[in-house]
Amino acid sequence: MDDRKKALQSLANARWRVSLLLSGAMMVIYFGFILLIAFNKPLLGSLILPGLSLGILLGALVIVCAWILIFLYVRWANTKYDDRIANLTRK
Template identity: 75%
Template sequence: MNDRAKALESLAAKRWQVSLILSAAMMFIYFGFILLIAFNKPLLGSLVLPGLSLGILLGVLVIISAWVLIFIYVRWANNYYDNKVAKLIDK
């Protein structure tokens, strides 16, 4: 196997690793929220502010965390992955 193929394989493994870490983080956040709904409804019904329950607040934070994790992946892909692929193509 030549150096380019090894570098490409290493790059693919790194992309897979980043994807798994971010996916695991999202699953932890989402399933944590679902388990909280299933096992502690009274807590989620408590009011944080008048008209705003903890459940609604956490639901919004789950959605925002998905956006943040997507932003992290896109930024990583644009700044690291794409640059490495471009360097491999130019060789």
């Protein structure tokens, strides 16, 4: 029973590490974008293509990055976390 408890604690710690890492990455991306809006509006207003400013492009990339980070978490959970939980509950 003690080994099972240690394995569960290890799994919980791994989940926290992954979630904090991905949450931290999203915060850096989002707040970096917000800080650009706050302190460098002319840069974000510059046009890349007619009708497409750098600000719009970066805003869309923030959303895409969120999707990618969600995908990474779901993939990790489905391939690592769920298997380890299933192994712990079968014993």
